[in-house]
Amino acid sequence: MKKVWPILVVDDEEVMCDSMAAWLREDGYRVDTAPNGQKGLELAKSTDYAICFVDLKMPGGMDGIETMMEIHRIRPDASVIIITAFATVDTAIQAMKEGAQEYIVKPCHPQEISMLVSRILKLKKLQSENAILRKKISRQYRHRDIITKNPRMEEILALTRDIASLPSTVLICGESGTGKELVARDIHYSGARAEKRFVSVSCAALTETLLESELFGHEKGAFTGAEGQTKGKFELADGGTIFLDEIGDISPKLQADLLRVLQERRFYRVGGSEEVSVDVRVIAATHKDLAEEVHAGRFRDDLFYRLNVIEIRIPPLRERREDIPLLAEHFVERIASELGKDIAGISGGALKLLIDYDWPGNVRELENVIERAIVTSHNGTLVDGDFAWLHQRANSNQNWEVPDVPLADLERRAIIAALERKGGNIKDAAASLGIDRSTLYDKLKRYEIAH
Amino acid sequence: MAEWCPWAVRRLPALALPEGAFDAKRGQYESVEFMKTVARYRPSDAARILGVTEVDLAIPMLTFVFGQAQLEGPVAVISLCRLRQEFYGQPGDETLLRERVVKEVLHELGHTFGLTHCADPKCAMSLATHIGLVDSKEERYCPDCGSQLVRRFSSPDGDA
Numbered sequence: 001m002k003k004v005w006p007i008l009v010v011d012d013e014e015v016m017c018d019s020m021a022a023w024l025r026e027d028g029y030r031v032d033t034a035p036n037g038q039k040g041l042e043l044a045k046s047t048d049y050a051i052c053f054v055d056l057k058m059p060g061g062m063d064g065i066e067t068m069m070e071i072h073r074i075r076p077d078a079s080v081i082i083i084t085a086f087a088t089v090d091t092a093i094q095a096m097k098e099g100a101q102e103y104i105v106k107p108c109h110p111q112e113i114s115m116l117v118s119r120i121l122k123l124k125k126l127q128s129e130n131a132i133l134r135k136k137i138s139r140q141y142r143h144r145d146i147i148t149k150n151p152r153m154e155e156i157l158a159l160t161r162d163i164a165s166l167p168s169t170v171l172i173c174g175e176s177g178t179g180k181e182l183v184a185r186d187i188h189y190s191g192a193r194a195e196k197r198f199v200s201v202s203c204a205a206l207t208e209t210l211l212e213s214e215l216f217g218h219e220k221g222a223f224t225g226a227e228g229q230t231k232g233k234f235e236l237a238d239g240g241t242i243f244l245d246e247i248g249d250i251s252p253k254l255q256a257d258l259l260r261v262l263q264e265r266r267f268y269r270v271g272g273s274e275e276v277s278v279d280v281r282v283i284a285a286t287h288k289d290l291a292e293e294v295h296a297g298r299f300r301d302d303l304f305y306r307l308n309v310i311e312i313r314i315p316p317l318r319e320r321r322e323d324i325p326l327l328a329e330h331f332v333e334r335i336a337s338e339l340g341k342d343i344a345g346i347s348g349g350a351l352k353l354l355i356d357y358d359w360p361g362n363v364r365e366l367e368n369v370i371e372r373a374i375v376t377s378h379n380g381t382l383v384d385g386d387f388a389w390l391h392q393r394a395n396s397n398q399n400w401e402v403p404d405v406p407l408a409d410l411e412r413r414a415i416i417a418a419l420e421r422k423g424g425n426i427k428d429a430a431a432s433l434g435i436d437r438s439t440l441y442d443k444l445k446r447y448e449i450a451h
Numbered sequence: 452m453a454e455w456c457p458w459a460v461r462r463l464p465a466l467a468l469p470e471g472a473f474d475a476k477r478g479q480y481e482s483v484e485f486m487k488t489v490a491r492y493r494p495s496d497a498a499r500i501l502g503v504t505e506v507d508l509a510i511p512m513l514t515f516v517f518g519q520a521q522l523e524g525p526v527a528v529i530s531l532c533r534l535r536q537e538f539y540g541q542p543g544d545e546t547l548l549r550e551r552v553v554k555e556v557l558h559e560l561g562h563t564f565g566l567t568h569c570a571d572p573k574c575a576m577s578l579a580t581h582i583g584l585v586d587s588k589e590e591r592y593c594p595d596c597g598s599q600l601v602r603r604f605s606s607p608d609g610d611a
Contacts, residue, residue: 019483019510025522027578028567083512107477107514111580 005050005121006030010040010067011083012058016106020053023113037062037070044071049078050124051117056084056091056103065095072099077127079120146182147330150320156183156312163310164191169262171247171307172285174314176436177364180285181243183312188241193281196240199233203254204246204438212254213270216261222271234267234278241281246438247307248288248299249445259303282307287439317359317366324355327363331370332382341374349384357390361434368431412447415440424451458498466492468506482508482519482528490526499563501556502528517579518555520562527559533582551582553590561596564603569596 007029011017017033024031032047034040036058044052052071056064068080079101084092092103102116148154163170164187172180181200188198206214209223217232233242250258261267266277284307293299317324328346336343346354359365373386414433422428430440444451472484489502508530509515518529534551536544557575569576572584574593579585592600 013511015483016511020512022519022522023510023512026520026562026567106512107509108512109580110513110516113513114578114580 004028004030005124006032006047007117008032008034008040008043008047008049008052010034010037010052010058010064011055012036013055016055016083023110024117027114027117029117036060037064037067040067041070041074044074044078048075051120052078052080053083053104054080056082056095065091065098068095068100069098077124079124081116081120146179146186147326148320148323149326150315150323152315153320153323156314157186159310159312160187161190163187166191166310167281168309169281169307170283170310170312171290172283172312172314173290174285174287175316175360175362176287176439177362178314178316179363180287180314181245183314184241184243184283184285187283188243188281193240197237198241198243199237200243200245201233202245202438204249204441208251208254211250212257215254216257216267216269217272217276218270219272222269226271229269232269234261234280235276237280238278239280241283244282244284246286246442247284248286248290248293249438249442252300255300255303259300259306262303262306317362321355324359324366325351327366328354328370331367332374335367335371335374339371339374341377342380343374343377343382344380346382347384350382350387353384353387353390361436364436365434408447411443412449415443415447416449419449419451426451461494461497463492463494463500466502468504474509477509479507479509479515480504482510482516482530485528486519486521486526489528493525497525499525499527499560501560502526503531503552504528505531507532517585518559520559522562522567523565524563527563529555529559534585539582547586550590551585554579554585554588557590557592561592561600564600566592566596566599569593571595 007024009017009020009024009031011020011033012035014035017035021031021033032043032049034043037054038061040052040054043049049071052068052075054064054067054071058064058067062070064082064084068082071078071080080099082092082095082100082103083106084095084103085106089103089105092100092105095103101120104112104116146153146157148157160183170184170187172183174180184200185198188194201211201214203211213222213226213230213232215232215234217230217235218226220226220228244258257267262282265279266275268275290299290304290308294301294304317327325346328351332343332346354366354369361368369387369390370382373382377383377386379386415429418429418433419426422432426437426440430437433440435443443449466488468480469484469488472480472488474481485502485504485508489500493500507515508517508519508528510519515533516530517533518527520527529552531548531552532538534555535548536542554575558579561576566576568578569592571577571593572587573589574596575588575591576593576596577584577588579588591597
């Protein structure tokens with residue numbers, strides 16, 4: 001349906017108002033008229049006019065320019081068109097300087113008015129579409145899924161705003177599933193690089209050689225299977241942001257390569273002799289205590305200080321339990337609509353169960369638990385029964401008979417058992433252990449478990 | 452008009468030019484004054500009245516109008532002055548004039564039945580700001596405008 005744009009005509013000559021209004025109404029616009037500036041302003045207070053035609057010379061009271069300025073004060077987006085006679089063209093030009101969008105000399109050719117009005121409205125349509133799209137994009141990325149009323153998280157969000165437009169490297173620390181990538185995206189999409197790419201790389205998921213080629217690209221023939229030149233993630237992120245997840249897991253060689261890129265913003269593709277230079281903001285993340293890793297000699301201290309220019313520590317979900325109901329409701333709404341299930345919310349009893357649980361897998365685990373409950377639920381509301389298995393999981397953890405062995409040994413055995421149960425499937429084993437895949441890979445490496 | 456107009460048409464005697472309608476400075480007549488005069492002569496059984504004049508019509512804001520109508524009102528006027536080829540320094544053409552008049556009558560009467568300007572340049576309800584645009588119209592309403600008119604006539608409070 002065609003949007004009806006309201007138009008205001010302010011002119012002391014009644015016949016001018018009437019004829020102008022009749023002409024514009026024939027074009028399908030809603031038109032109001034006012035015999036003086038004062039009356040025009042009163043109308044503008046209650047109606048958001050797209051265009052105001054204002055006569056320049058109105059004896060007694062406010063003249064056209066004063067009226068225009070006042071209209072702009074109330075309705076900054078309204079386009080004012082000054083109506084003038086031949087004798088006052090100079091003043092009309094002055095009016096343009098004061099903010100009039102156009103001026104017309106009366107009497108004017110019918111085509112002039114029609115073109116003027118349609119040109120202004122076309123622009124307004126584009127502007128409003130643009131505003132809607134911008135809003136949509138910012139809804140999509142800014143604070144995407146970062147839902148919180150926890151003071152520490154709010155501080156973090158405020159900090160991401162402050163640092164969004166700085167070039168500095170950021171290190172985000174937090175347990176798996178706390179939303180490190182969401183915070184990284186928030187920084188990227190709040191800053192000056194928002195229109196360029198945000199490229200995410202999971203460093204734990206790839207072997208050293210694959211990761212090297214993934215990050216820096218490779219030349220044709222650099223290794224078996226390298227059939228053509230391929231750009232790496234650093235090149236793809238040029239002008240934007242690269243997010244290096246699980247940075248604590250990279251090999252000593254890659255630590256050295258990365259340090260060089262951070263220092264010089266230049267690198268070679270694998271098998272290449274030509275230097276590539278990029279303008280990339282680096283945001284790194286880890287679930288490890290990097291300072292501890294440095295202390296233990298597993299992570300280069302120079303790289304650590306390069307990365308750790310701004311550090312953000314995201315608290316685990318069990319330290320922000322007040323967010324659990326908010327997040328749970330949000331996930332129910334989103335997942336139910338994605339899965340096409342009609343679920344209105346969560347019962348009080350079920351919420352209590354969720355709040356009491358410790359969430360070793362943090363927000364990601366909560367999301368998975370809600371999804372599982374929605375899939376299996378037969379009610380319009382998620383109730384205690386939908387989360388009974390969660391309760392068992394928590395209880396079984398508490399009632400374990402723990403053998404007297406080192407902690408690392410326990411972990412190693414738990415991982416091997418999970419892998420056996422899941423037939424060697426890493427994704428399923430990680431889910432049953434309540435950790436993500438990259439963490440599992442890391443542990444497999446550490447405990448030297450073949451898979 | 453009776454040949455193509457879907458309504459019963461009656462011709463009334465000619466009227467004198469309305470007094471005070473002439474603007475000597477512009478050498479044109481004020482169309483609103485014509486509408487007022489014509490309105491006074493509308494018989495009680497006539498749903499619509501259309502004034503036709505040879506003189507050049509204008510409104511204070513515009514340099515000229517081909518015609519004018521009350522949106523959803525009973526009165527409309529058209530001027531033949533700028534529909535004639537002679538106005539543009541060409542030899543007279545009665546066939547062309549007739550076509551243009553039909554389009555203008557459909558257009559102004561359309562306004563009196565509540566139609567506003569149509570985006571289809573071939574529709575009689577499209578806005579014509581110069582004679583070229585009148586000529587590129589067809590002597591008919593587009594399906595949208597046509598069906599709007601039909602709805603008006605078939606609704607119980609339709610006044611046609």
